[in-house]
Amino acid sequence: MLRIRTPRPVLAAVALTVSLTACSAQAASGPGGGPAADASKAPPAKVTVVDPAAGVPVTVTATGGTISEVKVVDADGGSLAGRAAAGGTRWASDRKAAPGTAYTVEVTSRTADGTESTTRSSFRTAAADKVNKVTLAPGKNTTVGIAHPVSIVFDLPVTKKADVEKQLKVTTSNATEGSWGWVKDYSGRDRADWRPRTYWKPGTKVTLEADLNGTDSGGGWFVRDYRTGFTIGAAQIVKVDLDRHRLTLDKDGRTVRTIPVSGGTPGGDKRSWRGTAVLMAKEGTINMNSETVGLGDAYDKMVDYSMRLTWSGMYAHAAPWNAAYFGNANKSSGCIGMSDANAASFYGAVNVGDPFEITGKDTKGTVAEGNGYGAWNLSWEQWKKKSALA
Numbered sequence: 001m002l003r004i005r006t007p008r009p010v011l012a013a014v015a016l017t018v019s020l021t022a023c024s025a026q027a028a029s030g031p032g033g034g035p036a037a038d039a040s041k042a043p044p045a046k047v048t049v050v051d052p053a054a055g056v057p058v059t060v061t062a063t064g065g066t067i068s069e070v071k072v073v074d075a076d077g078g079s080l081a082g083r084a085a086a087g088g089t090r091w092a093s094d095r096k097a098a099p100g101t102a103y104t105v106e107v108t109s110r111t112a113d114g115t116e117s118t119t120r121s122s123f124r125t126a127a128a129d130k131v132n133k134v135t136l137a138p139g140k141n142t143t144v145g146i147a148h149p150v151s152i153v154f155d156l157p158v159t160k161k162a163d164v165e166k167q168l169k170v171t172t173s174n175a176t177e178g179s180w181g182w183v184k185d186y187s188g189r190d191r192a193d194w195r196p197r198t199y200w201k202p203g204t205k206v207t208l209e210a211d212l213n214g215t216d217s218g219g220g221w222f223v224r225d226y227r228t229g230f231t232i233g234a235a236q237i238v239k240v241d242l243d244r245h246r247l248t249l250d251k252d253g254r255t256v257r258t259i260p261v262s263g264g265t266p267g268g269d270k271r272s273w274r275g276t277a278v279l280m281a282k283e284g285t286i287n288m289n290s291e292t293v294g295l296g297d298a299y300d301k302m303v304d305y306s307m308r309l310t311w312s313g314m315y316a317h318a319a320p321w322n323a324a325y326f327g328n329a330n331k332s333s334g335c336i337g338m339s340d341a342n343a344a345s346f347y348g349a350v351n352v353g354d355p356f357e358i359t360g361k362d363t364k365g366t367v368a369e370g371n372g373y374g375a376w377n378l379s380w381e382q383w384k385k386k387s388a389l390a
Contacts, residue, residue: 044064044065044117044119045062045064045109046062046063047060047061047062047107047109048060049105049121052097052103052105052123052125053126054096054221055215056096057082057093057094058093058097058103058105059090059091059092060090060092060105061090061091062088062089062109063089065111066084066088066109066110067088067089067090067107067108068088069108070105070108071107072103072104074098074102080093080094080095080103081093091107096215098214098223099128099214100126100223101124102124103122104121105120105121105122106120128220128221128223130219130221131220131222132154132155132217132219132220132222133154133155133156133222134210134212134222136150136228137151138150138151138228138230139228142231142352143232143351144233144352144353145232145236145351145353146199146200146237147278147353148200148232148353149193150193150194150208151192151373152191152192152210153191154191154192154219155220156219156220157218158217159217160217161190161388162388163217164212164215164388165180165182165388165389167211167215168180168192168194168208168209169208169211170207171206171207171209172206172207173206176201177196177197178196179197179383179386179387180192180388180389181195181369181386182386182387184370185311185370186310186311186312186372193375194208195375195383197380199235201232202232202233202234204231204232205229206231207227207228207229208226208228209225210225210226211225212225212226213225232353233351234252235253236249236250236251236349237249237354238316238350238354238355238356239356239357240336240359241359242264242359242360245260245262245325245329247260247261247316247338247346256349257346259338260326260339261327261337262319262322262325262326262330262337262338263332263334263336264330264332264363264364265330265331265332266330266362267362269334270332270333270334271334271362271363272334272335272336272360272363272364273309273314273334273363273365273371275358275366275374275376276357276358276367276377277309277314277358277372278354278355278356278372278376279307279308279309279351279352279354279355280310280311280352280372280373281352285302285304286303286306287303288302304340304344305317305318305340307347307350309336310367310374311370311372312371312372314336316335316346317335317336318338318340318342318344319332319335323339326338326339334364
């Protein structure tokens with residue numbers, strides 16, 4: 001992995017062409033004595049490092065010979081691998097040069113008569129004026145439910161989505177089919193999610209390699225790579241029938257829990273969302289204030305066993321104040337409420353990443369892709385079209 005030095009505040013274009021001198025060539029003799037020049041040997045190849053700027057590969061050319069080996073190393077010991085082309089007269093790094101980084105280039109070249117020489121030079125790329133960073137989900141080395149996507153939220157805008165997506169690689173232990181899709185996160189930031197075609201298979205091991213170092217997002221440069229990996233847990237699906245006021249937990253295709261619930265009050269802004277929501281977090285006991293979700297001063301209380309389903313504020317949680325309605329009416333402010341006892345056992349049974357498949361006649365719409373993990377509410381064909389490389 002290429003490691004990055006601390007960036008400087010201003011990004012300037014760098015266009016540097018360096019002609020290098022053979023370090024291993026023997027000195028010619030002069031009138032004062034010394035080794036005699038060998039006129040039969042060809043002069044060493046002329047080696048040039050072309051435009052070593054941030055965001056482009058390091059390129060080396062040779063005239064009067066071919067390139068045998070190139071080593072590009074940064075000040076921290078990280079290296080840029082590459083390959084030769086054009087019959088050995090041109091070499092380019094596989095990765096782009098990163099901003100604000102000092103590199104040393106060592107080139108071994110060979111002339112037609114077999115004479116080898118080594119040239120060395122160094123350069124520094126300009127620092128990034130804006131640095132883009134990411135937030136990854138799920139967390140590294142976690143175990144999550146069968147509906148959790150690989151999700152990347154970007155701190156700064158991504159206008160060069162195709163360039164960024166090309167640097168993202170998801171690997172699975174069982175060749176799971178999936179696709180990237182770009183959505184607008186509920187926070188307003190750009191987000192890329194990788195969703196399988198269908199729910200993950202339990203036990204799948206997933207790895208993300210985001211080789212973003214040296215990539216320009218259009219809103220800022222990336223100055224590091226990212227790695228994460230997680231495992232898929234049990235095949236659990238939560239089904240919420242708002243018309244029947246009932247929640248069921250299915251595990252491996254078999255119903256293991258049935259809980260009477262009360263959903264959002266029909267006929268207004270307190271209705272629940274429908275469609276597939278994904279359990280984003282188990283937040284425990286939290287303060288819920290209706291004013292934070294645009295419902296005036298309807299409530300302000302501490303709520304136990306809180307399980308977040310959307311960024312807009314829909315949870316499943318204990319709601320003992322609504323006990324009269326469990327199983328027979330929807331009278332909440334949009335959340336899925338249940339008794340303390342049922343909430344406690346259900347909280348312990350579900351995993352972050354479990355899908356909640358919510359149905360009901362009177363809801364306020366389908367969970368959007370960026371309002372939590374709503375990608376499952378699109379068909380596979382619709383989702384694939386959200387890739388910047390589609």
